[in-house]
Amino acid sequence: MTSSISAKCACGALQFQSTAAPVMRVICHCADCRAATGRSFCETAFFHTGHGAITGPQSVTSFVAASGARTERVACSRCRTVMFDTSDRFPDIIGVLAETIEPPFVAKPACHMWVSSKVAGSDITDGLPQHAEGLS
Helix, strand or coil, X not given: CCCCEEEECCCCCCEEEEXXXXXXXXXXXXXXXXXXXXXXXEEEEEEEHHHEEEXXXXXXXXXXXXXXXXXXXXXXXXXXXXXXXXXXXXXXXXXXXXXXXCCCCCCCCCEEECHHHCCCCCCCCCCCCECCCCCX
């Protein structure tokens, strides 16, 4: 049995709790994730929505992702920390930015995705599988 996994924004107002381990953790290099986080890639842990709960003030941005799916990105409406990602393509899954998950969270990333969009000149040398686009 997995103990509870918690995530929170920088100010602590927006929080996530899951009673189950993530389904998967990935490293995404798409332009949407880079723009949302201000980084060259984004690590996200995906959880089944039935095992998790979100509390606190939310600011939701909706857009159509490169995959063609309607996507929502959720940030704290107070401190603007981006925390969650949901997609119509995977309606029962919520992505939680790994950096917001509190220690001792351990889950090795399964792969890199959207490497066709990665920052020019950046090398991926960790030996994880790489996908030109997203996962099906």
